[in-house]
Amino acid sequence: MSPLPAFPIGDLPVMWLRDNCPCTQCRDPRSGQKLFQIGSLPDGLRVAAVAAVDSAGAPAVEVTWDPDGHRSTYPQAWLEAHRPGGPEHRDRRTEAGKELWAARDLTGRMPTADWDEYLAEPALRARMLESVLRLGFMVLRGVPEREGQVLDVAETFGYVRETNYGKLFDVRVEPDPNNLAFTSVAITPHTDNPYRDPVPTLQLLHCLVNDADGGDSGLVDGFAAAALLRREDPEAFEVLTRTPVPFVFRDAGAELRADRPLIDTDPLGRVREVRFNNRSIGTLRLPADALEAFYAAYRTFAELLERSELRLDLRLVPGDCLVFDNTRLLHARTAFAKDGARHLQGCYADLDGLASTLAVLRRADTLEPLAQLFAGAGTTEYLGEPVSMAQHMLQAGARAEAAGAPPHLVAAALLHDVGHVEDDVVTGRELMSGNDNRHSHTGADALGRWFGPEVTEPVRLHVAAKRYLCAVEPGYHDRLSEASKYTLAVQGGVMTPAQADRFAALAGAADAVAVRRWDDEAKDPDAVTPPFEHFLPLLTALLRG
Amino acid sequence: MSPLPAFPIGDLPVMWLRDNCPCTQCRDPRSGQKLFQIGSLPDGLRVAAVAAVDSAGAPAVEVTWDPDGHRSTYPQAWLEAHRPGGPEHRDRRTEAGKELWAARDLTGRMPTADWDEYLAEPALRARMLESVLRLGFMVLRGVPEREGQVLDVAETFGYVRETNYGKLFDVRVEPDPNNLAFTSVAITPHTDNPYRDPVPTLQLLHCLVNDADGGDSGLVDGFAAAALLRREDPEAFEVLTRTPVPFVFRDAGAELRADRPLIDTDPLGRVREVRFNNRSIGTLRLPADALEAFYAAYRTFAELLERSELRLDLRLVPGDCLVFDNTRLLHARTAFAKDGARHLQGCYADLDGLASTLAVLRRADTLEPLAQLFAGAGTTEYLGEPVSMAQHMLQAGARAEAAGAPPHLVAAALLHDVGHVEDDVVTGRELMSGNDNRHSHTGADALGRWFGPEVTEPVRLHVAAKRYLCAVEPGYHDRLSEASKYTLAVQGGVMTPAQADRFAALAGAADAVAVRRWDDEAKDPDAVTPPFEHFLPLLTALLRG
Incomplete structure (x- = not known):
């Protein structure tokens, strides 16, 4: 639970606040376009209740609306950044967004x-x-x-x-x-x-x-x-x-x-x-x-x-x-x-x-640390598999793409193992020596810097998905690589029926299972994969606004 | 001489009036672009003298400027149409230039x-x-x-x-x-x-x-x-x-x-x-x-x-x-x-x-009467020559174009004989029966409805140019067609040396001689010529503003 922001939510202009509701009913998650008509919001709209909540690991405020009962969750960082009366937008097409010059200002x-x-x-x-x-x-x-x-x-x-x-x-x-x-x-x-x-x-x-x-x-x-x-x-x-x-x-x-x-x-x-x-x-x-x-x-x-x-x-x-x-x-x-x-x-x-x-070029700058990871530490060995970590992830991303997966799942497949290489590749070795490095969680948390839950949550759940599939799908366990079978135990082993039921009920279970399957397939030493740069447009489109 | 307009020229805003000077020193005759800088007009500019004059047959006002002595000639029709305080321009990109509608307004x-x-x-x-x-x-x-x-x-x-x-x-x-x-x-x-x-x-x-x-x-x-x-x-x-x-x-x-x-x-x-x-x-x-x-x-x-x-x-x-x-x-x-x-x-x-x-389409509408002339009366016989009047003029225009002539001379060549067919082709027969129909003058006057003097004056002088060339160019007369030789006498005969000198001194003499030569060449019954429509863009560009 996070504290409420320092300013009272109830004082914010209601139509403005509601118009900016980020939920998937109000906005198309793919295009960001609004799915409701401004004129169809109820007259007399007002904030009925405010609660401090967590949203993908960040403090947020949940607003419950009267009279329609709709709920909107606003990250606190967004509320702070967009608080009415804050600095005006410097429209870059007007003089406010320019550096005006005389000739000598440009000397040198x-x-x-x-x-x-x-x-x-x-x-x-x-x-x-x-x-x-x-x-x-x-x-x-x-x-x-x-x-x-x-x-x-x-x-x-x-x-x-x-x-x-x-x-x-x-x-x-x-x-x-x-x-x-x-x-x-x-x-x-x-x-x-x-x-x-x-x-x-x-x-x-x-x-x-x-x-x-x-x-x-x-x-x-x-x-x-x-x-x-x-x-x-x-x-x-x-x-x-x-x-x-x-x-x-x-x-x-x-x-x-x-x-x-x-x-x-x-x-x-x-x-x-x-x-x-x-x-x-x-x-x-x-x-x-x-x-x-x-x-x-x-x-x-x-x-x-x-x-x-x-x-x-x-x-x-x-x-x-x-x-x-x-x-x-x-x-x-x-x-x-x-x-x-x-x-x-x-x-x-x-x-x-x-x-x-x-x-768009600047978004690519933003992703530079990930590009470095694919070019650097990620090129070293991967848990004794016959491919490097980078090859493995590029294969997983390419397979997701070839399967026609939506962009967020291609991204999740491509980035599912960044938790192994977050600092260097050592965490992978640690896992192989019997200590769960909880790489799915560290990876998801690291990716939260760039992406929303549609990308981070399948990454977070992709290890659990292995434990789940071993429980519910005959033959799945046998098809796993030796390294994967070994780490299964370190990661908690096959799920119990009760655990599997709880997993299957999670909103993100299907996505996580899909990512898991591309993960399992992506260990072919002969596969030709596109470079990381191939995925940049897709990744940049998924960056948090 | 025409009367001065009903309003005093001296009361017009001087910079506005001067900025609209139509002379060829102030405006490029081809592009209509201004050739002077607004800032280089003298301070204290004022109207020194005003005189009523004729400009290409239309009443106009000549303004002499102080302190630079420049002279500007404004057609009275232009002054009346642009008089300050007249109706505002209906900018067609704003509501002022639109017909606003509700659905039922468009029924039917x-x-x-x-x-x-x-x-x-x-x-x-x-x-x-x-x-x-x-x-x-x-x-x-x-x-x-x-x-x-x-x-x-x-x-x-x-x-x-x-x-x-x-x-x-x-x-x-x-x-x-x-x-x-x-x-x-x-x-x-x-x-x-x-x-x-x-x-x-x-x-x-x-x-x-x-x-x-x-x-x-x-x-x-x-x-x-x-x-x-x-x-x-x-x-x-x-x-x-x-x-x-x-x-x-x-x-x-x-x-x-x-x-x-x-x-x-x-x-x-x-x-x-x-x-x-x-x-x-x-x-x-x-x-x-x-x-x-x-x-x-x-x-x-x-x-x-x-x-x-x-x-x-x-x-x-x-x-x-x-x-x-x-x-x-x-x-x-x-x-x-x-x-x-x-x-x-x-x-x-x-x-x-x-x-x-x-x-541009509307300009073509404007030229419809000329198109009709080429399609109608102009297709009948031409003074006993082996080509129709329309073929003859199209040939002349095409030859001028092929010679790289500037647009106004291509137009003059194309239209030089419209005086013969102004109402129907009878005026041509009249000439052949010994009465000068003064077709160069009636043609130039008729064309004045659409074009400025750069087109009309070579047309006006193209008959005089024949009389001139007969006087100054050995062999020219002999090369003329029989019909042309016959009409020469009706049109005044070979110029005297004094007449030829006066002709050569005219500002438009060279243009008229050029048109004349294309005229003389344009009697080939086998020549293939473009249709009148080919010349429409060129003609529309020359239309008076």
């Missing part, structure tokens, strides 16, 4: 990486993607100078967004350009495709050739500029957030228009998009005084965006790929000689996919 | 079309796409029941948006679903992918099989529901527009989160997105009183969305493809027997591409 800390290392090292990849979210960009160096390669770069973190310029577009001087980008003139800091809604939220520019005099690139942090405008001229800031501006584009195949403010804020007033493109603003239709106010503010912001201290200059050389947040950073280029060779290839993608890729 | 006027007719008839296609913008959806019937066909439907109006569910997703009962969509349970009205930002703005659902008992579809106009909430409970409406809500999704390969209000408004307070998905709302972090206010408003809106009078019920049968605005319409489905066969394929796309396709 440009977010750059070598392409091959970016591909090879998940941790580096995560740092670079984090830079795109935090600073608004990254530069990858040494990206193969192949046509179309920029699409491969996009696929490392998301999905290409096709537009009227194609999946991929070439930035070079063209004979009959439909866009100034395809000429040699200078282009001041701007948002791309401002006339699209949704605007592409990421842009990639991959340099294939840059022999031109000029043609350098520049980046301006539009969020920093907007914040500066808010400080220096709050009225202009206000006008720009309140005035939808028509952005227009028209050529043979497309006719686009988006009416959006130059500075877009979220409902809490935080900057969340800057859309600035001097070239594409159409004709505003407003009363004369509103037009005057808008143009004054627009000019003030335009001048601010051209301050040299805001502009980070960089020259893309062949092999460089610049990836930037098109809702935040404005990009520019200097003019170049019309006959100078300069060729970039670009494409668009979206921030949501990039943020998702980053979150 | 469901936006449905047969797939083959939709493909064959541009006007029908335009009406259907207009329905998606105005009502929020369309249903295409008889779409081939092939896997992957839904992607072809999307490509008729835009680009597929790939997500973590793939380019294409299957909606059917799955053994280990990561989303309730892939089960047989009922799903209440919701937005898809609310945890994406940008959210996919269009969804397509193509029915391949629906033998299940149940599994019917429902649509609710979220904008109409939001407007209803604003009337019935303005405070709840306010709360829902002001509260960012976390929408979350998590599975093996993705971890998505978007913080957006359930009802999003533009800076003028107009509803522009409804994002409602009961299943995917994560844990809100707000002070307790804000949580209570939010949950009360959320429940009120949820209940409102389930009112039967708002819900349009429809059953998708094999071959049906439903296309709807995912930022506005909420979609639902009834439960069905788990073993009932039901299989939809879906994909996402975006509204901006659809609106662009519609705008």
Whole structure:
């Protein structure tokens, strides 16, 4: 029994608390999606009773609800972390989740990486993607100078967004350009495709050739500029957030228009998009005084965006790929000689996919200790069986997967013996020398750091399942390996009929028996198994929220 | 000379007026993009002088600017249409540009079309796409029941948006679903992918099989529901527009989160997105009183969305493809027997591409009279030449195109003789009987309805160019067709040296000579030419804004 939390549960907003009930009636355990309608919760819902309980070994609070009698169990850690009035969520799409910068802030800390290392090292990849979210960009160096390669770069973190310029577009001087980008003139800091809604939220520019005099690139942090405008001229800031501006584009195949403010804020007033493109603003239709106010503010912001201290200059050389947040950073280029060779290839993608890729990469980081275990201590002998501990567990996981088992059981099979190797493999030897190391319990407890009971409980019960099967299934005992037969006695021996009945009545008995069978089968010295990394997506999906 | 407009130009907001200067120094004539920086316009800009002028035959106002002396010519029609204080632009992405509906409003006027007719008839296609913008959806019937066909439907109006569910997703009962969509349970009205930002703005659902008992579809106009909430409970409406809500999704390969209000408004307070998905709302972090206010408003809106009078019920049968605005319409489905066969394929796309396709289709409508001319009167004889008038003009256009001419000259070559067929082909016969029909002038004037001077002036001068070339180019006259030689005299004969000098000094002389040469070459009875429709994209791009 754990103590109740320090704050009274009864004071929490009832609908909010009930909407967050984690039970499997309220949420689909696979997808986490809610299974009830918010409108179908009873009127007059209230907390009838509160009790301190244990939930998978952690202190929790059980709430009984009036009038429907439903029970919800909230881990105390969750209640503490989500207590109303706690720190606000730092929405990463708004200025609250960014590091705003002027050019000199980035001296010596440009977010750059070598392409091959970016591909090879998940941790580096995560740092670079984090830079795109935090600073608004990254530069990858040494990206193969192949046509179309920029699409491969996009696929490392998301999905290409096709537009009227194609999946991929070439930035070079063209004979009959439909866009100034395809000429040699200078282009001041701007948002791309401002006339699209949704605007592409990421842009990639991959340099294939840059022999031109000029043609350098520049980046301006539009969020920093907007914040500066808010400080220096709050009225202009206000006008720009309140005035939808028509952005227009028209050529043979497309006719686009988006009416959006130059500075877009979220409902809490935080900057969340800057859309600035001097070239594409159409004709505003407003009363004369509103037009005057808008143009004054627009000019003030335009001048601010051209301050040299805001502009980070960089020259893309062949092999460089610049990836930037098109809702935040404005990009520019200097003019170049019309006959100078300069060729970039670009494409668009979206921030949501990039943020998702980053979150999934971070889950893999979380599982690093398990990966180490499979690569290190787990590769040594396993209780005198003809396979290593790691081979044994990988086989068990692979067999569960091949049998079409749900992810939590594949995970349980894959990880059922981590209790043997929790520190090193010695605990396994201890078992063989006649002392029960209670590895199913230590394993389940260790796994509780990452996974919920749907994974930990079959692990906890997989030794008991052997004792159970020996009691109820003729022939089962005889099929066990010699080592398994030996440890049976150390682990408590064949269950009595009463013990077997109690075991069979447990909610998790069937899962534990299933894991046990894959365990028993997974001792083939010739079996080819996938590496631990194969299971990472499945494991990461099961990580506790 | 035309009169000045009824309102004083000097009272117009100067920066706004100057920013809209249409001259070729201020705007790229090809792309329409602005060539100056808003910040580089001089401080203290003012109108120094105003004069009434003619611009390509239409009344216009010429403004001379202080202090830089720049001159801008604004057609009076443009000034009248864009006069400040005129009607506000009805942004088609907000409720201002929609027809809000309850189910019964659509009785007898469901936006449905047969797939083959939709493909064959541009006007029908335009009406259907207009329905998606105005009502929020369309249903295409008889779409081939092939896997992957839904992607072809999307490509008729835009680009597929790939997500973590793939380019294409299957909606059917799955053994280990990561989303309730892939089960047989009922799903209440919701937005898809609310945890994406940008959210996919269009969804397509193509029915391949629906033998299940149940599994019917429902649509609710979220904008109409939001407007209803604003009337019935303005405070709840306010709360829902002001509260960012976390929408979350998590599975093996993705971890998505978007913080957006359930009802999003533009800076003028107009509803522009409804994002409602009961299943995917994560844990809100707000002070307790804000949580209570939010949950009360959320429940009120949820209940409102389930009112039967708002819900349009429809059953998708094999071959049906439903296309709807995912930022506005909420979609639902009834439960069905788990073993009932039901299989939809879906994909996402975006509204901006659809609106662009519609705008370009409408341009083609605009050009319908020209298409009729090429199909009708133009197919009859041409001045005794061995080709029809239409063949002659198509040949001229094709030759200009093959020569790599810029679009305005391809258009001028293609349309240079429309003056002969303006009403019917009789004017051509008149010319051959010795009366100059001045077809170059009547043609140029007629084309002025659609095109600017870059197209109309080479047409106007193409007869003069013949008289000019006869004067200055040895051998030119001899190469002319007999008919052309005959009409030369009727049209004024070979230019005198003084006339030729004046002609050569005209700004459009070179373009007119180029068109003339394609004209002279375009009399080959065996030439194979593309149809008029081939030139539609090029022509539509040249249409006056």
